[in-house]
Amino acid sequence: MSTATVSSTDQGFSLLRLWRNKESRSVIIQIITVAVLFAFFAFLISNAATNLERIGKNYNFAFLWEASNYDISQTMIAYTSQSSNFQAMIVGILNTLMVAIFGIITATLLGFFMGVVRLSNNFVANRMVYCVIEFIRNVPVLLHIVLIYGIVVNVLPHPKAAMNLADTFFLSNRGLYFPAPEFGDAFIFVTISFVAGIIGAFLFARHAHKVQDDTGKALPVFWASLGFIIGLPVVVYFISGMPLEWIPATQGKFNLKGGMPLKPEFLALWLALSVYTACFIAEIVRAGIVAIDYGQTEAAHALGISSGRSTQLVIIPQALRVIIPPLTSQYLNLTKNSSLAIAVGYMDIMGTIGGVSLNQTGREMECMTIVLVLYLAMSLMISAFMNWYNSRIKLVER
Amino acid sequence: MIKTISGIAAFAAAAIVSAGVSAGTLDDVKARGELNCIVTTGLTGFAFTDENGRWDGFDASYCRGLAAAVLGSGEKVKFVPTTGKTRFTALNSGEGDALFRNTTITMSRDVDLKLTFLGVNYYDGQGFMVPNSLGVSSAKELDGASVCIQTGTTTELNLADFFRANGISYEPVAIETNEEGQTNYLAGRCDVYTTDASGLAATRATFDDPGAHTVLPEIISKEPLGPAVRQGDDQWADVVRWVLNVVVAAEELGITQANVDKLAKGTDNPSINRVLGTEGNFGELLGLDKDWAVRVIKTMGNYGENFDRNIGPSTAIALQRGLNAQWTDGGLMYSPPVR
Numbered sequence: 001m002s003t004a005t006v007s008s009t010d011q012g013f014s015l016l017r018l019w020r021n022k023e024s025r026s027v028i029i030q031i032i033t034v035a036v037l038f039a040f041f042a043f044l045i046s047n048a049a050t051n052l053e054r055i056g057k058n059y060n061f062a063f064l065w066e067a068s069n070y071d072i073s074q075t076m077i078a079y080t081s082q083s084s085n086f087q088a089m090i091v092g093i094l095n096t097l098m099v100a101i102f103g104i105i106t107a108t109l110l111g112f113f114m115g116v117v118r119l120s121n122n123f124v125a126n127r128m129v130y131c132v133i134e135f136i137r138n139v140p141v142l143l144h145i146v147l148i149y150g151i152v153v154n155v156l157p158h159p160k161a162a163m164n165l166a167d168t169f170f171l172s173n174r175g176l177y178f179p180a181p182e183f184g185d186a187f188i189f190v191t192i193s194f195v196a197g198i199i200g201a202f203l204f205a206r207h208a209h210k211v212q213d214d215t216g217k218a219l220p221v222f223w224a225s226l227g228f229i230i231g232l233p234v235v236v237y238f239i240s241g242m243p244l245e246w247i248p249a250t251q252g253k254f255n256l257k258g259g260m261p262l263k264p265e266f267l268a269l270w271l272a273l274s275v276y277t278a279c280f281i282a283e284i285v286r287a288g289i290v291a292i293d294y295g296q297t298e299a300a301h302a303l304g305i306s307s308g309r310s311t312q313l314v315i316i317p318q319a320l321r322v323i324i325p326p327l328t329s330q331y332l333n334l335t336k337n338s339s340l341a342i343a344v345g346y347m348d349i350m351g352t353i354g355g356v357s358l359n360q361t362g363r364e365m366e367c368m369t370i371v372l373v374l375y376l377a378m379s380l381m382i383s384a385f386m387n388w389y390n391s392r393i394k395l396v397e398r
Numbered sequence: 399m400i401k402t403i404s405g406i407a408a409f410a411a412a413a414i415v416s417a418g419v420s421a422g423t424l425d426d427v428k429a430r431g432e433l434n435c436i437v438t439t440g441l442t443g444f445a446f447t448d449e450n451g452r453w454d455g456f457d458a459s460y461c462r463g464l465a466a467a468v469l470g471s472g473e474k475v476k477f478v479p480t481t482g483k484t485r486f487t488a489l490n491s492g493e494g495d496a497l498f499r500n501t502t503i504t505m506s507r508d509v510d511l512k513l514t515f516l517g518v519n520y521y522d523g524q525g526f527m528v529p530n531s532l533g534v535s536s537a538k539e540l541d542g543a544s545v546c547i548q549t550g551t552t553t554e555l556n557l558a559d560f561f562r563a564n565g566i567s568y569e570p571v572a573i574e575t576n577e578e579g580q581t582n583y584l585a586g587r588c589d590v591y592t593t594d595a596s597g598l599a600a601t602r603a604t605f606d607d608p609g610a611h612t613v614l615p616e617i618i619s620k621e622p623l624g625p626a627v628r629q630g631d632d633q634w635a636d637v638v639r640w641v642l643n644v645v646v647a648a649e650e651l652g653i654t655q656a657n658v659d660k661l662a663k664g665t666d667n668p669s670i671n672r673v674l675g676t677e678g679n680f681g682e683l684l685g686l687d688k689d690w691a692v693r694v695i696k697t698m699g700n701y702g703e704n705f706d707r708n709i710g711p712s713t714a715i716a717l718q719r720g721l722n723a724q725w726t727d728g729g730l731m732y733s734p735p736v737r
Contacts, residue, residue: 055490055512056629069555071570081558153587173586174544174569254532254543254589255569264587265571345549345572356572359483359550362511 052365063361064089070356072347074263085357092352093374099269099348100335100378106274107334108327111281118286129282137279142340144276149268149344159256168248170256176267177249177259184243193236194229201225265346269338277334281327288323289315320393328386332379339375349374423495423627423634424468424685432474435461436494439479439575443600443709443717444500453477456708457498460519460625463698464496464641467690472697481574483550486511489628496638497626500594502552513626516639519701520624521721521730523617524553525595527602530610532589537616541566546579546588553593556619576601594621596709596717603714637684644691646733647673648700650724655699662692672736680736691736701731 018024052059064086071081076094079087117129136144153173157163162172170177201224208219237244249259262270292315300310341348342355349371358367427433437445437457445458453461453475462472478494489497490512500522501507503515526537526545534540537560547554549572561568571588573579580601583591591598595617602608625642627635648654651670653661662674671677675688682688698704705722709715723729 054630057512069558070549071558071561071568073569073571081555081562153582153585158586252542254540257542342574345574347572351549351572355483356549356554359486360555362486362507364487 048365057362057365059365060363061366063357063363063366066361068357069360072352074266074347085353085361088357089349089353089370092347092349092354095346095351096335096338096341096348096378099266099273099338099341099346102270103273103277103334103338104331106270107277107281107330110274110278112285114278114282115285115289118282119289133279133282136275137283141272141276141337142343144272145268145340145343148272149264152264152267159254160251162256168246170249170259172256173264174255175261175263177256177261179246179248180258180260182245182247184241184245186240186243189240190233190237190243194233197228197230197232200232201228204228263346265341265344268344269341269346273334273337276337277330280330280333284323284326284330285319288319291322292318317393318395321390321395324386324390324393328383328390331382331386335378335382336375423631424637427468427495431469432476433461433465433468433496434476434478434494435464436478436480436485436488436497436499437461438499439481439577441500441576441597441600442604443713443715444596445477445498454708456520456704457500459698459704459708460498460641461496463645463694464638466693466697467641467686468637470693472693481550482548483574486513489513489626492628495627495634500597500623501626502594502621503624503626504552507626512629514629514631514635515624515626516635517642518622518624518730519642520596520622522594522596522621522623524556524592524619524621525598525617526614527583527591527598527611528589528614530612534614537614537618538564538566540568540590542568543590544569544571544588545590545592546571546573546582547592548573548576548579551593552619552621557592560618580604594623596623596715599717600709600715603716633685637686640684640736641694643733644673644694644736645698645701645704646724646731647736648691648695649702649731650726650733653695653700655696655703658692658695662689669736 019028049059065084067082068085068088069081070088072079072088072091074095075091076098077087077090079091114129114133117125118133120126152175156171156173159170159172159174162170162177164170168179204219204224205221208221208224212218247258249256249261251257296314296318297310300314301307305313338348339350342350345351347355353367353374354371358364361367435458437453440446441455443455445453445455448454458477461475461477465475466472478488480488480494480499485497485499485501486507488494497513498519500520502522503518507513508515526540528534528540540561545557545568547557547570554570557568557570568590569588571582573582576593576597579591579593582588584605591601593601595613598613602611602613605611625638627638647669648658651667651673653670653673658674661670662676664676665671668677672680673691675681675691679688681690684690699707702719702724705717705719706712709717711718719727719729721730723731725732
């Protein structure tokens with residue numbers, strides 16, 4: 001309100017007077033900042049547009065529907081060189097998601113394990129993990145990728161002499177070959193029973209919660225869930241006559257044929273990203289657990305809660321509150337680091353739409369816009385999920 | 399949203415804002431006193447750094463010849479190494495003035511990528527190299543093989559076409575540079591390495607045991623390799639085009655690195671006199687001086703000398719002239735007259 005008083009007593013309008021006023025000055029500064037920023041971006045965009053026009057190029061996404069004309073080695077959807085650039089992009093997205101999801105799962109498991117070992121009283125285990133973590137996380141992840149790729153390609157044997165486990169699993173410098181599943185018609189029943197099992201486990205957990213609230217009796221939720229989710233499908237699988245066969249790869253003229261291969265490019269990227277990120281997660285987990293005062297454990301014991309359940313119900317929920325926010329940024333880092341795939345020729349988003357499609361069509365601006373939007377969308381989705389999870393586990397103030 | 403826009407803008411700034419690509423590349427180069435010449439990251443015989451770190455090779459010589467024509471010295475070149483993927487962006491963004499990089503002339507590159515191609519300096523075709531131990535004698539026997547392929551090249555597209563046309567399958571192993579392809583091929587990551595036949599010969603020449611590898615007989619594509627410049631600067635395009643032509647004309651007329659100084663004093667042959675500037679004013683018409691061609695030939699030799707010195711039968715790469723012989727010898731090298 002001071003502005004009003006000042007200007008009402010004002011003799012005449014003066015810029016200097018306006019500037020001397022603290023409130024109006026802050027408004028002026030904000031307006032100038034926004035205007036300068038806007039002008040800067042407007043300049044960049046118009047400059048790009050002018051330069052594009054000068055060399056006679058336009059900004060147009062029609063190339064997405066034209067045939068890509070190139071082949072990709074790892075495709076999760078049907079794809080040939082006659083498919084469109086758009087389909088090539090989908091292949092790239094799926095490949096990025098595959099390495100990101102595999103990476104996040106492995107990094108989390110490995111990271112939690114290493115984080116717990118770091119807290120163990122066993123001096124040797126503790127120090128060993130410490131050294132491993134310090135070595136791995138202080139070397140750029142690109143080096144890990146290239147190093148693992150080099151080891152896979154140069155050290156592992158040629159497919160003709162592939163390392164072989166029971167004629168089922170093969171490891172060579174062309175990748176790790178798993179047997180491929182072949183589903184019989186009756187397999188649909190197993191799938192249905194699996195879904196039913198998940199629903200059953202969920203309902204049982206709710207029931208158990210209610211029973212505990214009413215009577216204080218704890219039902220064996222873990223074992224029941226295991227029975228529902230794993231046991232039920234296994235039983236159905238045998239009843240329906242084992243409608244699933246595993247077909248291992250066989251030797252071909254040049255390569256192993258059939259099976260489910262994990263290519264060296266994928267292996268290198270996946271392992272490097274997992275191990276690298278796991279080291280950061282280990283430290284986050286360790287910090288999270290150390291952050292919980294030992295008094296909490298003692299308090300739980302004093303209330304007669306068993307050791308296992310006090311970890312599960314008292315320590316971990318509190319530690320997670322500390323762990324989740326930095327963990328989210330590690331997941332984001334891993335996903336974005338997966339674009340280093342380009343170093344080993346793994347065909348992810350950067351390899352397909354941001355690489356070969358870009359080059360063969362010459363649509364740099366369009367392709368880079370797409371890549372940017374895709375990575376942004378992926379990161380925002382991970383953030384949104386982790387924020388939702390974080391708000392679920394955060395301390396409820398009563 | 400702001401993030402997105404700033405991202406786009408930052409990229410736009412990085413990719414497109416160039417140090418003022420003006421219409422007159424010739425004037426820019428003269429003012430700068432240095433030619434920015436786009437070459438490969440390294441392909442023995444064509445463009446590579448020798449043990450002293452000096453760029454040399456069949457394509458690199460053209461860069462030096464062009465610099466000699468424009469700036470008076472073949473040393474006034476800054477080489478800009480690019481991969482198959484980055485070369486056109488480097489040219490269009492103004493990072494380089496001319497592209498001499500084993501680049502295949504295609505319609506889409508000419509029309510859609512907005513490049514101007516100036517002619518062919520090497521007629522090539524795509525081939526396959528395999529280790530002898532595989533016992534393969536034809537590319538049609540390659541069903542199921544892993545093939546190392548440089549991404550962002552026409553060979554990548556030809557490869558897909560060839561295997562599709564023959565109804566056989568393969569696993570593409572994408573690589574960025576020739577050196578990476580060589581490493582992966584020798585390590586056995588792929589069974590086959592495919593690129594232009596000249597590139598295969600050049601790569602094989604660097605192996606410890608070149609005799610253990612065979613280039614298969616099939617040539618699956620036409621790969622006319624030639625220099626390119628940005629579209630829309632006709633004066634600069636003319637300069638590069640006539641450097642390209644004049645070395646072919648020089649070979650046809652018998653002008654060599656050794657005798658060019660003597661012939662430049664004037665001869666009875668008007669064709670030679672026009673090339674070397676003792677008759678006519680073709681140099682001035684081009685925006686250069688009258689001795690431009692003398693400097694080109696003194697710097698890089700005529701077409702045949704450049705070929706023999708870098709990739710010819712007496713070198714480790716041992717390519718025959720073949721299609722690249724003069725038209726008088728049954729080849730395709732044919733320069734329009736300097737007249």
